[in-house]
Amino acid sequence: MHTFGIADEEFIRGKVPMTKAEIRAMVMVKAAIAPGDAVADIGAGTGSLSVEAALAAGPGKVYAIEKNPEGIGLIRQNAEKFGCGNIEVIEGTAPEAMDALTVCQVILIGGTGGHLPAILDAADAHLAPGGRIVLTAVTAETTGDIVRAFADRPYALEGFQMQVNRLRKLGRYHLYSPLSPVFIFTAVKETAARS
Numbered sequence: 001m002h003t004f005g006i007a008d009e010e011f012i013r014g015k016v017p018m019t020k021a022e023i024r025a026m027v028m029v030k031a032a033i034a035p036g037d038a039v040a041d042i043g044a045g046t047g048s049l050s051v052e053a054a055l056a057a058g059p060g061k062v063y064a065i066e067k068n069p070e071g072i073g074l075i076r077q078n079a080e081k082f083g084c085g086n087i088e089v090i091e092g093t094a095p096e097a098m099d100a101l102t103v104c105q106v107i108l109i110g111g112t113g114g115h116l117p118a119i120l121d122a123a124d125a126h127l128a129p130g131g132r133i134v135l136t137a138v139t140a141e142t143t144g145d146i147v148r149a150f151a152d153r154p155y156a157l158e159g160f161q162m163q164v165n166r167l168r169k170l171g172r173y174h175l176y177s178p179l180s181p182v183f184i185f186t187a188v189k190e191t192a193a194r195s
Contacts, residue, residue: 002055004028011048011078016071018046019110022164023136023182028052030186031106031134036060038104040126042094042119043111047075047087053108054084061086063101067093067113095122103128109135116145120153129191137183146185159185 005025011018019027027049033039035058041050044064054062064075064087072091079087090097095118107123123133133155137143143159150157161183165176 004052004056006048006052006082008048011046011051012074012081013046014070014074016046016068016074018048019136020164020179022179023162023184024049024052026162026184027108027134027136028056030184031056031108031132033057033060033106037106038102039063039106039108040065040098040101040104040123042098042107042109042123043113044075044089045071045110047071047078049108049110050075050087051078051082051084053106054079054087055082057086059086061088061102063088063090063104065090065092065094065097067091067097095119098122098126101126105131107131107133109133112142116142116149120149124153124189127189129189131189133185133187133189135185135187137185138180143183143185146183150187153187154190155187156190157185157187159183 005021008021033056037057037060039053040063042065044050044066050062050064066072090100163181164179168177
């Protein structure tokens with residue numbers, strides 16, 4: 001049985017930013033991926049979330065969309081390391097690269113490059129009714145953009161901030177080192193149109 005939050009040091013990383021283990025674990029809880037689901041990871045970076053999603057999806061499929069050549073290589077290396085043959089790398093920029101997607105049950109959005117409304121339009125076109133979009137944000141501006149972007153969309157939106165402090169040893173003492181706070185939003189697509 002797979003448990004979420006693979007240790008950060010298990011991933012091949014390079015210089016590409018990576019979602020930390022504690023945040024990945026919570027994103028996966030909110031994503032609620034079931035075996036057989038199709039999942040898209042937009043702005044997949046090193047592929048750490050793609051790997052977690054692929055392990056959860058089992059016989060399903062994960063589409064890892066990434067534009068950075070180094071990231072693309074890291075996704076492939078991490079997919080191979082963790083035995084995730086169900087990850088398909090899509091090279092390109094969202095939303096254009098999202099044209100290659102099939103109908104998905106879950107879409108993870110980690111980076112938008114300033115194209116959030118267009119990415120959400122494309123996500124909506126590829127997301128099954130009742131499907132989930134899970135977004136992460138690290139800036140106050142992005143959190144505001146997310147709330148505004150969902151204001152008139154047929155989704156139930158929830159969100160929270162997650163602050164992680166990791167224990168570290170300093171001499172004979174232990175201190176807590178804070179990681180940057182991350183905001184996690186979950187948007188569930190309504191199964192019937194609004195009247």
